[in-house]
Amino acid sequence: MPEKESPLPLLEQETGAEVKPQRGWVVVVYNDDHHTFIYVIMVFCAILQVSAEDANRLATTIHTKGEAVVAGPMSKYEAVEISQKIASFGPDPFSMKPTTNIGLKTSIKEA
Numbered sequence: 263m264p265e266k267e268s269p270l271p272l273l274e275q276e277t278g279a280e281v282k283p284q285r286g287w288v289v290v291v292y293n294d295d296h297h298t299f300i301y302v303i304m305v306f307c308a309i310l311q312v313s314a315e316d317a318n319r320l321a322t323t324i325h326t327k328g329e330a331v332v333a334g335p336m337s338k339y340e341a342v343e344i345s346q347k348i349a350s351f352g353p354d355p356f357s358m359k360p361t362t363n364i365g366l367k368t369s370i371k372e373a
Contacts, residue, residue, distance in 0.1 A: 285373040286335030289345045291320075292367040293328045301354040305366060306332065309347045335373040345370050 291302075299321050306317035310333055323330040333344050349365040 287338045287341035287370050288331045288334030288336075288373050289341050289348070290329050290369050290371055291324055291332050291348060292369075293324050294364075294367055296357065296359060296364050297354045297366060298356040299325070300356050302366065305348055305351045309344065309351065331371075338370070341370040 299318070302321040302324070303314055303317040306312055306320055307314055310317070312320070320330055320332050332348075334341055336344075345368040349368045351365055353363050
């Protein structure tokens with residue numbers, strides 16, 4: 263009969279030390295008065311590669327709760343990269359407010 267693999271990480275087996283899994287980082291987007299729903303949906307579809315339906319759900323959560331986790335958990339490098347892409351997507355061409363170069367407000371947080 264073949265020997266079963268142990269579910270414990272090798273380090274824990276050898277040292278007896280508890281190995282905690284990495285939790286990763288998430289990308290958070292915040293509500294603002296500068297961007298339209300259609301723009302936010304467009305950004306999420308382009309950057310996060312989600313469906314328009316999923317992007318609409320995220321945009322609605324941001325609008326009603328003030329913020330939402332839109333990606334992750336992932337490595338810190340990946341979270342920073344996605345956060346920067348979302349924030350620098352460009353001005354909202356659908357907004358009736360004066361043209362600005364303000365991107366969506368984002369941050370990364372440890373999950």
